[in-house]
Amino acid sequence: MDTKKWARWQDYVALLAGVVLALTPIWFNPNETGGVWAMIVLGVVLAGSALWSLQAPGAVASEWVHAILGVLMFVAPWVLSYANEAGAAWSSWIIGLVAVIVGLWALPESSQAHKKLVAG
Template structure:
């Protein structure tokens, strides 16, 4: 069973790398260990990586839509966690979250297989 590393899967590959960065960003950006934003980055990064890796293996619209939702969550989470005054942490979450959401949306709109799943209901 080979992974589908094709040109049309480049979004999943980038999303996987963004999830990896998000997971390790608390250490790279000196987040307070165990803080809400650090745990959020670790959990969301893990979910993003797992969904992107799964989508590279087998394409399901629900996995891409879930990554879209997680990306939106990551982008708004600094305000939910009341950390908007911490610029590095806030910027990281907003940039990674928006990038993941946009890439997932792009993939949903451009991948014929995903389009069939969403429109055709299969």
């Protein structure tokens, strides 16, 4: 397990997923303004939390943030009424699942890095 800064592949996947989601309204412009802003904001926050994880590999909370944002992304098309707009909705669903998976996948490595930091 890699506990070095800027080394965990799951966080790079989360970073890429966040950037893609933030840019999704360029390709699939949902008619619902709330959907556009949700994708932009959630994408930027996911990318930011991925940078946090990459910089501080022992920040366990950052991995939970990825997973929670993934759940929010997944439900956003229904909550914000853009589920009938295929491109935008599928982007939210797929990227949401990716965020949950990589966030939970990185938890053991992040926990190990945290324990090393605490132990000194």
